[in-house]
Amino acid sequence: MSVRDPGSGVDREGASGSGIRAYGMLILMLVVASVVPARADGGLGLQLALAGANRSEIARALELVPKSQRTGMEFLVRNMPEVDLRSVTAEFLLDEVQVGYRAWYESPWHDQVPESVFFNDILPYAVVSEERTPSRRYLRARALPLIGDAKTATEAAVRLNQTLFPEFGVRYSTERSRTDQNAMQVLEEQKATCTGLSTLLISACRSVGVPARLVGIPLWADSSGNHSWVEIWDHGWHFTGAAEPSGDHLDDGWFVERASQAQPGVPIHSIYATSWEKTGLSFPLAWDEDGSLGYVQAIDVTGRYAGAAPTPAGMARVEFVVRDEDGRRVPTEVVVRRESGHVAGEAIVFRGVTRDDGADGNDHLAALLPLQGSYVVEWGSAEPRPSRVIVPVDGMLVDLDSASGNTPPSETAKADDLRGSGERRNDAVLRWGRPAGR
Structure with missing residues (x-):
């Protein structure tokens, strides 16, 4: 036999x-x-x-x-x-x-990880709905040298986020084969969006004994799209953006302010973490168009994010993106001056460089500007630089053209009217307008 x-x-x-x-x-x-x-x-x-x-x-x-x-x-x-x-x-x-x-x-931090956390956030062989293929043994062999002598789960997770993606040549790209790639597919394709990048980091963390889980929101409160990121356990849950390390620490990222606007009790604008243990609540998957993936379980963690970093009173969060003639985002210096001081070298209130297409689709150069008054936005390296006048509105996305210096007529629109989502927005997301407890 x-x-x-x-x-x-x-x-x-x-x-x-x-x-x-x-x-x-x-x-x-x-x-x-x-x-x-x-x-x-x-x-x-x-x-x-x-x-x-x-x-x-x-x-x-x-x-x-x-x-x-x-x-x-x-x-x-x-x-x-x-x-x-x-x-x-x-x-x-x-x-x-x-x-x-x-x-x-x-793991050196074994004694700090409760058995219940091990069961739910290290032992599971999958993160969401990705294809089930063996990866833990391979990832462990590759990840252990990357974390070196890390003594804590935080230190190990930070090192992995800093080194894992460059080590394998993995980058952010919407040209990946599917949204819910598994770790091995991400490594093979060397590209993924926020869900695939997060799945790879979570899988690598688990392979070296770091409890990790996926966190996401179906739709930002400003309707600008959705996003997924990673939480790791070290005496409590801490977050980080996959392939977006924030130095040597956690609990920081470009999405902090946006996550602070999450709305408890409004499912489509709430934040969820994955759970292997059955909870009776499904994780909102943007690619679940027919509702067949409701088996991915979730915990509502909105309360840990909502109100964490509100826009200060009297200020407006304004974001900037510069695109080339093919619509691709390109890194370009942006300078913002008060209109009353539009003289070279004077009255500069903000300076920064825009993101390229290697950044998440919702990650843009952002500035906090006082609501009072108008501002001149200059961009590029040509002399004289092209410029536009804006009146700040909280949530504004200023979309600039790198080639001609022209800005689309809708430049002063709210960000939700202009910004593309990190993952495709569809009926699977809109279903989360239902009452909680689905």
Whole structure:
């Protein structure tokens, strides 16, 4: 009969014959019907039933997992979506659990990570709805040298965010094959948007024992698009933008002010974190056009972000983008002066360089300008520089043309009328106008 080695995945040919094959099937049926249900507390029996034809694989994983890892395996299976129950192999589960436990036990910060956090935010083999392919063992081998002698989860996560993407040549691009890439697809394509970049960073963090999860908002309160980022656990949850390191610390990023405008109780403008454990709340996925991916579970974390960094009274947040003739964002110096002081070198109130297409689609050069008065915006390196006069409005996006110096007529519109979203906005996002608790 053909027996698959759970460690190697190789089918080994032993003694053959219909009697031996039938005997093997009988033993497996006994494992499924007797041994597993004996431990099938908390819904394992129901999960095995949902596995259908793949029931034997799930049962084999539960039976063969080492005793020291059994609780973790049961947690995974108990909360596993039906699509995985019907497809993942015992070999896959056993290897993911083995490497997951090793990552946790061998990390210097092991004692600071509660078992419940390990179960929910290190052990899971997936982040959202990406294809389930083995990656933890490979990522661990590549990530360990990158974190070096990191002593804390924060230090390890920061080092990974600083080095992982350059190491593999991965960059932000909307030309990726799909939104919900898995880590290996991101590495192969070397490009991703915020969801794929976050998935890679989360997967790498988990591979070295750093608890990590995806966080996102279906639609910013200013209707400018959606976004996904990463949270890691170190005596509590802390956030960072994937491939957008903020020096050597966490809890900073271009989206902080926008996230502070999240609206508790308004699902489409609320912020959610992923959870492997079933919560009864689905994570809003912008690519879930038919509602079939509701199995990705969520926790509402809006309260941790809302009101964190409001625009100061009397000020306006104004953003700038410069595009070339093909509509691509290009890095260009922008100078803002008070109109009354429009003299070279005088009355400069802001200076900065705009983002290119390697930055998230919602990440633009931003300035805080007093609401009183008008301002002259100059950009580019030509002399004389092209210029425009603006009257600040909070949330304004000033869209500039690098080639001709012309600004679209709608330059003074609110940002939500002009800005493209980091991920495509569609009915999947708009469904989140429903009451909470879906």
